[in-house]
Amino acid sequence: MYENEFEKKVQQNMEGLEFIPSDAVWTKVVQEINPEKDRRRPFFWIFLLAGLIVAGGGLYYSNIVRNQQGQPEGSPKSKPEREVINSPDKDFKTGRSQADPISVPAKQNDKDPIQKHLLTQIMAAQGSSAKQVSKRKNLVITIPEDGHIEENGRMIVIGELDHSLRNWHLINSLDINAPNSSSAGRIKSRIIPYWPSKLNRKGFQIGFNAGGGLSAIRQNILSSGNAAAARINGVVPAYQPSEIDPGPYWKLGLSVQYALSKNLSVRLGLGYRQMINYIHVGAYTDSVTAIFYGPRNMPSSVSLGSFTSISGFYKYGTQNRYKENYNWLDLPLSLDWLMTRYGKLPLHLVPSISASYLLNSSALQFDPNSGIYYRDNSLLERINLSGSLALMTNILSRDIIWQFGPKFEYGLNDLLSKNAMSQQRMEFIGAELLIIPENWLKGKRK
Template identity: 25%
Template sequence: MSAHDFENKVQQQMEELNLSPSDAIWNNVELQLRKDKKRRRVLIWIPLLLLVLVGGYFLLDGKTKNESISSTTNENVNKSVNNEVGEETKSVKSENGNQLEDKSDLEIKKENGNQNKVTETQIKENKITKEKEESNTVSIDNNTKSKNTFREPASKIRSKDVFTTEYANKRSGKTKRETIADPSLVSTIVNNESKLELGEESDRMLKSAKVSKEKMTVEKASLPLNFNMDAFNKPTLTSTTNFVIAAPKSKTKKTDSKWQWGATAGLGISRVSEGNFFSGLSAASVANADFSASTNLPPPVPTFTPEPAAIHAGPSWQAGLFVQRKLSSRLSLSLGLQYGNYSSRSSIGMAVDSQKTISNSSSQDVRVNNFYTIGSGTNYQSRYQYFEIPVNAHIQLNRSKQLPFYWTIGMTYSSLIKTSALHFDGAASVYYEDDNLFRKSQLAWQTGLSIELLSQSKHPIQIGPQLHYNATSLLSGTASKNTHLWGGSLQLRWFFNK
C-alpha cells in the first residue's frame, strides 16, 4: 500500500470515529515514537553488524569456491554444453512424439555453424530469466517481523548479481551446473525475510485496530476541525507498535465541598453604655444598686449620695470553631461555638479586705468579704466571660473569584460564665461584686465586612471588621438601668478545607 493510500485509509478511519485529534495529541505520539526509536538503536545496530559479518563470510566463501572450480569449468565447458543441448532436445522430442526439434537450438546451431557449440552466455541468460521468475515466490515469515526496516522486492536482483558454477564429477565424467546469486545479496534477502512493507503493515494494523468510542472522552472544542496528516511525520509502523490513539484526558476541576470547617478569632474593644443602639449610646457609670435607688425612697442616712465612677472601654477577644454550609455560589450560613472575653475599665478607690453588709435591689442584706471605696486611686478592670453560639449569613457582594468581598450579618446567643464587674452602693459609698445582678443569658446581633485571601488555595482566610451589640440589658431585675455591652473587633476566619 502506497503512502498516499495509507493517508486516505487513516483519514477514513478518523472520519468514522467522528473526531479530530488535536496537534498536542500527535506531538505526544511523535515524542513516544522517537523515544521508542532511541531505545531501539542498539537493537538495530546489532542485527546490522551480524548481517555485515554473515554477508562477508558468504562473500569470501563464494570467492574461494569460484577459484577452486574455475579450472574445472574451462575444461568441461564443451561437454556440459553438449550434454545440456542433448538433454533439452530429447525432452522436447519426447513431449511432441519425437517429431519436432528445438527451433531455438537449431537456430543457434545454424548461426554458429557448429551444432556442438553453444555459448555459455546464452545459457546464463536463460537461467537468469528463470531465476527472476522463481524469485517472485519468495515468502515472508510474519512471525519474525523487523521493527524499523522494509523488505526489498525480489525483482530488484540484477543479472550481474547472478552467476553460474559447474561442479565436475570425475567418476562419471559429468558436470553439475548450478546458477546462484551473489552470496552478499543472498544473505541480505535471507536476513530480511522478517521485513514488511509500510503499506501491508499499515493496512493490517488499521483493520485489526478496534477503537471503542465509549472509552474515549473527547472535548470537541479542544480539537481542530481538520485532521493534519503532516503531524505523523511519516512514522515507521511495525507489528510491535501497538498503540491506540486516545484523546487527552481533560482535567476535571474538583468541585468545592458545600460543607466547610474552620477556626475563628477576633481582637477588639468593648464597653458598657446606657440606652439602646438607635437612641444613641452614651457613657455609662457603675450601676447604683442600693435599695433606695431601686425603690425611689429617700435614704435615711446620709443625705448626700456620691456619683458612681464612669465606665471606659476595655480590650476584648474571641476564639472558637465554626461550620459553614454553602447555599448558593454567593450565599452561605455558618454556625459556631466560641469563647468571648470582654472588659471595661473604671477609676475607683482602694480595696478593703473586710466583711460588710450591703442592702441592694435584689436582696436587702448582702454580705461581702471585700469591697472598694470611692476615689480614683485604682484603675479597675471588669471582665465578662461568655460562652457564645453565633449564627451568621455570609453574602458575597462581588463576583470575583480571586478576591471575594463578603457582608456578614447574624445573631449570637451568649451564656454568662463569670464576671468581675462591680456595683455601686451609694448609701455605703462602696463598690462590690454580686453576680446575681447580671443576666445569665444574652442575645446579641453582629454585622461586618470581610475580604477573602488565598481564595484559590485549600485554606482560604477571611479578615475584616465586625460590630456586635447585646440587645439584652446587661443587668437583671430591678437593678436594670438599660445598660448594654457592645464593641468592635477585627475578625479572622481560617478554613480547614474548601
C-alpha cells in the first residue's frame, strides 16, 4: 500500500488522464494485426493508369506552353457536381425507411465529399444487403456479416472498399438509439489511409516506372561561320527558323530503390524514352548544297572551318509539318524524400539527375544563312544531362505501391554540338508513375 495520502491522491488524479489518439495509430495497428492477402493485378490496369496520367499532364501542359496560341487560358468552369446524401434521420437499425434525399452541391457539402458519399453507402448497406454498389464513384463497399457490433446504442461498422481504393480503411460508428433524438443516426466516422507502414520499409526494392507528357525544345540561333561572315559583308542573314512545336514524350524503365532512412530513398533507373517535336518547313528537294561548319561566333574569314555537302533538304517555308523523333536511353539517379508521413496523401519530393544516351534521331538542323533544314545527326550531342523535380504521392493496394505525380525536367546541356548554328535545350513536363510490386524482395521488409 502507499506510504501516505500523497501517492493515493496522485493515483486517483492520474486515473482520469485520457487523450484521443490520432487515426494513424489505429491504421498501423490494423495493418500489423490483419496482414493483407497477396493478390496479382493485371498489368493492363497499370498502363491504363499511366495513360490517364499522361493525358492529364498533356492537358495541363497544353495550357501553359507558350507556342500554343489562340487557346483561352483555363476552361469554363463546369457546374459543381451534385451528389445525393440521405437524411441523417433515417432509421439505421432497420434501414427500411426511405427518407427523402437531400440534394447538396458537392463543393459546398463537405470538405470530403468522398467520405460523405461512402458513408451514405454504408448506411444504405446496413438494412439491405452486405454489398452496395455506388453508381457515382463505382465503388464496392463490402460489409462482412460480422462487420458490425452494436453496443449501448452505438454501432461500429467496418466497411472494406474495393480494390481501387484499398489503401483507405473505413471505420464508422453511428448512434442508432441515442437518448437524445437529435443525435440519433449521428455518424462518427473515420476513413483513414492504409499507407504509412508500407512506406516504412528498408532495403532494396525493384520497381517499374513509366512517364509521359509533353516535350519542348527551346532554341537560340547563334551567329556562326558563314552567317557572321555574311553579316560582315553587309548581307544580314534573313532567315529565322520556325518555332519548334512541343510534342509528346513517353518513357518506360526499371528502377532499383534503396531506403536510406524512413523518409529518404535513393533510386537508380534504366529506361527508354521517345520524344517527338514538330517543326514547320518548306518543300523537300533532292538538290545538293554546301553548308559551312565552323566554330560559333567566329567570322568565316578568321575561323577554321569547312564546307559540307548536303544532299536533300527542306527549303525555307512553313507549309509542311515535319516530325522530329528522338530516342534516348536514360540512366536517372533520384532522391526520394517522403515529406509527409501521415495524412490522407503522402507527398514525395523527388529531385533527379539523368544521363541520357541518344540512340537515334530524325531531327532537322537549320542553316540561318541559306534558310534550309537538313538532317545531320553528327551535330547532335550523344550524351545529355538533365535535371528534374517531381512531386509524387502514393496509392497503395494490397500488393503494389503506386507512386505518381507531376514532373518537370530540364536539359542541363546543349542538345547540339559546337559546330551547330543554334543552341537547343530540352524541356519535359508530364507525369511520372512508379510501380513497386510489394512481394518482390519480401525478405527485405522492415
